[in-house]
Amino acid sequence: MVAVFNKQLLSWYLITLKLNQAVESGVYNTQAPSTSRSISCSESIQAQTPQNQQNGVEETGHSDEPRSKPVESEWIISIKEKLDQAQQDDVAGCWAKLSIYRIPQCLRDAGDDKAYIPQIVSLGPYHHNKRRLRNMDRHKWRALHYILKRTNQEIQLYLDAVKELEEKTRACYEGSFSLSSNEFVEMIVLDSCFILELFRGAAGGFTQLGYSRNDPIFAMRATMHLIQRDMIMLENQIPLFILDRLFGLQSDNPCLNGVVARLALGFFDPLTPTDEPLTKSDRSKLESTLANVSSFDPLTEQGGLHCLEVFRRNLLAIRTGPKPTPRMWIKRWSHADRVADKRRQQLIHCVTELKDSGIKFKKRKTDRFWDIRFKNGVLQVPRLLIHDGTKSLFLNLIAYEQCHLDCTNEITSYVIFMDNLIDSPEDVSYLHYCGIIEHWLGSDAEVADLFNRLCQEVVFDMNDSYLSKLSEQVNHYYDHRWNAWRASLKHRYFNNPWSIISFFAAVILLLLTLAQTFYTVYGFYWPHV
Template sequence: MVLFSDGQSVSTINRSSRRFVHRVINIHRFPEITRRDKGQNSQYHEETCSVSGKIEVNPREIREQWVILIKDKMEKALKDVTTSSWDKLCIYRVPHYLQENDKKSYFPQTVSLGPYHHGNKHLLPMECHKWRAVNMVLKRTELGIEIYMDAMKELEEMARACYQGPIEMSNYEFTEMLVLDGCFVLELFKGTIDGFQEIGYAPNDPVFATRGLMHSIQRDMVMLENQLPLFVLDRLLELQLGTQYQIGLVAQLAVQFFDPLMPTGEELTKKNKLKSKLKSVCSPSDNGESHCLDVFHRSLFSTPNPKSPTYISSRKQQLIHCVTELREAGIKFRRKETDQLWDIEFKKGYLKIPKLLIHDGTKSLFSNLIAFEQCHIHSSNNITSYILFMDNLINSAEDVSYLHHCGIIEHWLGSDSEVADLFNRLCKEVIFDPKDSYLSQLSGEVNRYYSRKWNSLKATLRHKYFNNPWAYFSFSAAVILLFLTFSQSFYAVYAYYRPSS
């Protein structure tokens, strides 16, 4: 028996142990004890507490309650795992190692979509505008709100499975959120394509207009933690359009809605460009589920490159040398005329890269695309490969300045150093295997060209001695003069040893 009394057994056990004992024997912490009948509880209390104020604890009782506590934790963990479907999982919490130094890029500033940021205080002003969108949809479709609620109720379980971790929302709250956020997104899509005034909104509307908050809303809607499953939007649009609904229409609307965020700098003015992007996003994703960020990701890379789960190191790898070093090795840079961001080419000493447009939302966009690739097993790693490639190319403001001179980079930031800092930070904590990059073969070709000494010698001669047209004229004149001098000397010596007869 272990005895606790005032001043008698204090030396045999420390304070933390006494807290543990009291916590273990506390009846209200263990439902199993409270379920005992009243007589057993009374008997248990008499065995553990004496009238003199001393607490007598039975080690066997402590061990039994401890085992019960462990089993409860094991059962809870098993229940949490079995109730979630990893096959449908596609909307993730951003890993802490990515958001540690830059939380603003991953958290919405204007509007919340989905359960992760629902109810945040700074996002509440947008809720009234969501209800305005619902009222407009009901007025236009002449359907009751119960029709939409019932449709979302049928999709609730599947929608919950798309989110990582348990969602602390009741069935009613979650269903209401799907209707509210889904109608809001569809109104933005429809208004952007058809015109907000044409679908019933005022020209000076603070939200449903092509100006004002629209850019901030678009930026929030491509954040990984701020997504709705695509099948939810499909079902809501099907209710609105009825027989006019077509499969894949939501993906098409999303591509056109997010066009201003495209980092290629090429607008979708030509039908063939639009068709090529829509073709890459209208097919269902590998696991049958998707969202707007996934649609945007696939629109950037029309040729999917699914990654295989392999062990990779978190140590930063070097794919290619920076622009300054490559120029010293004789490699030239040119802008490639294409709207495909990934289409980088190296041929005969020329590295051709498509134009990249960098604006104030580019950092958040690339950060969330990288986070999605880091989390989603069915996604390719093309964005991460591209960003890491550009990060290796850009080490300083001078590198950015030269790429800007070549027409490869156009930015709206304050200085070239800010662009360099942006790329150097994007992949700082990213786990990535360079061998799994779609640019690994091209990088190997560039590195082999770089390692040839003759290429470096030619580049050095060109940069130091032939960096202007007058240098070529001077060199040519010197060669001609040297040849004439040599000829004159030769004939003088020849005439001396072979005089004319």
């Protein structure tokens, strides 16, 4: 009886031990497989232990595979997603409508970053919803409210119109931005109506539109000048076709192309870097000169992109002579060409050196600041007005010419030419004396520093400049030694009336001395009989 009981007890013990080993076999196999194999209670246990160990190894092996495969698959998936995005970006024509660019980092680092970033009002997606620019949002909503109240229209009309053009509008901007479809349409409608209200108010008066004469924004105060500077920046633009569409809805006339461009030119006129008034005779001469020249009208040309481009076209509206051909993209952004171009940006010498070589400077009577002429040793430069917004204007115009493929580089050529002329405050002072430069800055040194910093990190080839031929003529005149000698003589002996009198007195005295010497020698050898 005792033997049977011990046999049953031994059986239960073996079963319990086997179950325990089956459960813990995986742990034993990873920690101490040799220890589990050393247990020998019976042949069945010894046979079961290796099987459990094998199962444990297999389970462990299967558990290792999922740990490596997900890492590899996630890596491959991320690469495929990047390739899919590259394929979408490489769709034919996806870059064709691009016209509103982000300022390249190289230009930001070289210039003043504030010249590219709006300080009061944001337009478009690049600076949308920034904290320091949110104060203007309530005035944008006021402008939209006034428009709807004045036209007796519903907001849905404007939202639907922009919704139809959403894809085309998004294609005008560089890069991606985190705005949903509704948010993007709302932003475009709000910003566009604000722009149109400013244009119409500047042209016909804000009181005619229903605004109070002491309105904090819609009144011609100092704030308006800051708004104009922000609205001319490259990153702060709205496509012109959107403005035309919404202006047509307000006027119940969809065929008003060109009206917004004219309103924009009137609004941005205070930023024009010249205010040279032309007399009737000068204007008639200018018109007769350009009568047979095919002029460029920025308001009738097709494909107006945005206000900055319209403003630039107006500045270059009647430039004569052949236009440079558009540059290739690889030529513009290649690092090798960048270095070569930086070495070839020296078009001419500075004012002081040119003046010492006999070249004269004269103010040219024209309202086109870029129209520089050189004839018979006289460099005729139109008057340039420099104010606190000139730097931002030139930097954004240069950035646009650097970024847009189908854009020539007239503004860049002019700025680099002036940068070559101006090396020191003395150069600025002499140009101011000649009536060529008029500035509202603190000193001549600030003007010199402004031009010396405008074209840093700018890709430019002097052979692609409309001033390259003129620069060759100036350099040829400068290299002629006789011109330098004549200029030196004039500078030393003919710079004031007393020097002239002294010079002629010395010449007369020299002639009399020579005559006296001649007659003395003549009388010595051939005395009178």
